[in-house]
Amino acid sequence: MTAAIDLAGLPGRPCTIAAALELVGERWSLLVIREVSLGNHRFSDIARGTGAPRDRLTARLNALVAAGVLEKRPYSDSPPRSGYHLTASGRDLLPVLQALLQWGDRWAADSPPVRLTHAPGDSAVHQVDAAWICRTCGEPVMGSRVTRELTPAGRALSGLPDEEEHDHDH
Amino acid sequence: MTAAIDLAGLPGRPCTIAAALELVGERWSLLVIREVSLGNHRFSDIARGTGAPRDRLTARLNALVAAGVLEKRPYSDSPPRSGYHLTASGRDLLPVLQALLQWGDRWAADSPPVRLTHAPGDSAVHQVDAAWICRTCGEPVMGSRVTRELTPAGRALSGLPDEEEHDHDH
DNA sequence: GCGACCAGGTTTGCACATCAAACCGACCCG
């Protein structure tokens, strides 16, 4: 299931980026998601694809299952074996991987080892070059001016450093 | 400036996602980027905003400067002080933060503490709901079928078993 | 039935990273 993080328990600013990183920010976690999304569902395949040590992989897989990002699905009875599959929450992480891939292609490697292409409709196949747009108005998100406002929940949280004061006597 | 990672030196599949995580995937790194992008450029502000221990923060800031994601910019001479600012490469990480924010809002917290809005043109202000689209053809990227092909560079690197399709399984 | 082999972990022993808290030096303010 979905494992909601208690934002008040996190260090620093209450922010769902930090909450997300709490669930999938440890080493290997996102690479495990990548492998599973590529169709590698078995322990050994994920181990080979990511290069993670086996004990770390065990820990990460369990954590990701607990976080509701992966689910275990048995594929064999007589040697009881299960594969790991993305849940809806896990599939929603693919944009994160896309963002990292695009950044990595541009800034972290001399020449990208993989090219993504697609063929929308019947027009020519071309390379994917992704941008974030607002689904409501179609405007690009990163360029335009975005304003951040606290929600009621956020307002309740951000009185944090004052909570020592029981007498209101300034 | 840009510190390219040697893909052959990474464990597992040669992939720029792994390379990107090598540069900005350690704990606190992305939260540091978040703080700087919010306008907190000083050591103490970043420490408070992220909640990171000060020695870790020192290490991460140095690593991010070495990776070309941040740059140090002096703002005072007589006590020699510098602030940290995003480079072009650092600004290109904002889509990664946007992706994590959106996932975190949806899956990692009960009620998001911050809402993003924007006002494109003169129409009504509305909440940002971002999607990846292909800049070339305008099609949404995550839904449509994307194919992965190895580049020459990738072929040179790889003795690994490629290549399934992205399975959006149920 | 016997030994080899495989998948999916668990255990072990050691190295390295992380943490909170104390410390430090330069500077400023009164």
Add this chain to the structure above:
DNA sequence: CGGGTCGGTTTGATGTGCAAACCTGGTCGC
């Protein structure tokens, strides 16, 4: 001078990461 701020560095305890060996079932060849 005394106290405070800023931007770190040092310290000692604790935790996490790693490679490699080991274990537990089950299958396969013969």
